[in-house]
Amino acid sequence: MSGILKDLQKKSKHRLNTASQLLIQRNSNQQEESDEVRVETISSSLGDKEKLAAEVNSHRRQQTRFPATTRAVKFVKSRQPSQLNVAKKSSLLSSDIPAWVGQLPKSSPHVDQLVPEARYALNDLITEHTTHEELPNLIVKSVNIAAQRLSSGTRFSQSDIEGAISELTGLILGKGPLQPLYDDPAVTDIYLDAHDSIKCVRKGVALETPFRFRSPEEYEAYIASMLQRVERVLNVSSPIVDCVLDDEYRSRVNAIHSSLLDRPESAVVIRVPRLQHITFFDLIQTRTLPPQVAAWLAELMSVGEANVLVVGATGSGKTVFTTALLSAVGSDERICTIEDVPEIFVPTAHLEKLVSRPENAQGKGAVEMHQLLRAALRRAPHRIVVGEIRDKEGPLFLKALETGHRGSVATIHARSSKEGLWRLLDVVAAYENSPEHSIQRRISRSVNIVICMERIDGAPCMVDISEVRPPVEGEFIVTQLVRFEFEDEEKKRYWRITSRHSEWVERLAQRGIELIPGDYLLPHDPTSEH
Known part of the structure; x- marks a missing residue:
C-alpha cells in the first residue's frame, strides 16, 4: 500500500462538493491531450463504500460522457495521512529493530569441515616466538594444510x-560471530552463555541473537584467544578474569x-x-530531560562553580548524562577524566583521559583509579571527572573539590x-579516621547538585535534580528542584518544578537563565512539595 500511496497526486486546493469528485478529477495542470488517471486517497470520513458507489453512479448519470482524456479508474482506499505516520513509527522496519535480526551464519558444509581442522593445524604452527x-x-x-x-x-x-x-581470521584476529553485534552502535553488552547461546542488550533491552559458534571447542578457543591478547588466562587456577x-x-x-x-561451558560478559x-x-x-532543564544545566556547567x-x-544512563554535562564546558578549560573504561568523550582539545589498568597474568602491573586521581591532582586541571566512585577514589575526589577544582563531576x-550522599560518606569514612559528622559537613559544602537517573519504560530518564543544603542533626538535607512526574500513553514525559527558591536557581536567574514552565515541564505546585 505504501508503494501506491507514495505516487498519489495532491488534491486540488479547491473545495470539492461530492465524494465522486474527490475520487475522480481531471488534472488541470496537464495538457488537453494527456491521458491521465487520478487516484485519490478516500478518507474514512467520507462514508461507507456502498454510499460512495451510489454517489459515483449518480455522478456518472449526470454526465453525458467523461472527457476524452479520462479512462477507467481503479479506486484505492487507504488510511489517512495521520494514520500512515503512526503506522510508519511502529513499523518493523524502523531503527528499533536491529538489521541482524533473522540473519543466519553464512557458511557451507565444506567450510564447516575446514575451519575446525585448520584451527588444529594452526595450533601446531604457532610457537612462543610467533x-x-x-x-x-x-x-x-x-x-591449505587442512584442505x-x-x-x-x-x-x-x-x-x-x-x-x-x-572465518578463521575472524575467529583469531577479529570478533568472529560477534562482529555484527559490535557493528551495531545500539548494542552495549554482549553475553556469551554457551557456544550456541549468544545474547545482547540493545537500547536497554535484552535480546536473543541468531549467532553461534560451531562447537564448544571453537567457543572455548575463541575465549582463550581473546584473553591471550591481553595476557590473561581463564582456567581452574584462574577461574575469574576481569580485563579490558x-x-x-x-x-x-x-x-x-x-x-x-x-x-560445562565458560560464560563471558x-x-x-x-x-x-x-x-x-x-x-x-x-526524552531524557526537558529542554528548559537542559538549558539550565548547560548554564550551570558553563559557569563552572557547582560540583555535580x-x-x-x-545502566540508568549516568555516564551518558555526565558526557552531556561536560559538553557545556568552555573550550578554554582543561578537563581530566579518570575511568575504568574510556566512555566519556568531550569534543575539546583540553581533554586528558586517564584509564585504569588491571593486573596481568602474573598479578602485577595494575594501576587503580585512586592512583590516577592522585596523579591528576598534580596535573593542574580545571575540572576533574571520576567515572565512578567505588573505593579509595572517594576521599581523593572529596579533597579535589575542597582544593578548588570547581565544576567537577562524579558518578x-x-x-x-540522599542515598548517593550517604554512599559517598560511607566510601570516604572507610579510608579516613574522621568523625562522621565532620565528613558529612565536608560533603555538604563540596557537592552542590545531585542528579538522579533511572530507567523509565526501558529508557534513561532524569528523575530528580536536588540542591545540597547544610546537614541538620546528622541528616543530609536536599532541596528538590525538578522531579519526573509521569509518561503518558504517547510516550511523552513530563517533569515538574518543585522549588522556586534555592541558592543555585537564584544564582542562574541573575545570569538570565530561569527554570520556566513550558512543554513537558509543569509549573511549581506548592501542594505537591515533598
Missing part, C-alpha cells in the same frame, strides 16, 4: 578455501570458568563502550539523591 604480524600468513597455511588432510574424502573449491580463511581488551572499542570483559558454573560525543540536544531527542554528583543504578551507584 608475532601478531605472522598470524595472517599462518592462517592461510593452516587452511590437503581432508582431500581424500572431499573436494574443496577455491571459494571454500577463501571462506575458511576469512586492547581493541578499538576498549571492550570490558568479565569471564567465568565452567568450573564455577552449572554447565562483554561491555562495549560506544564512543559518542553526547550533547544536551541528544538527551532532549531521547550523578547517581543511579547500573556513584545509588537510587536517590
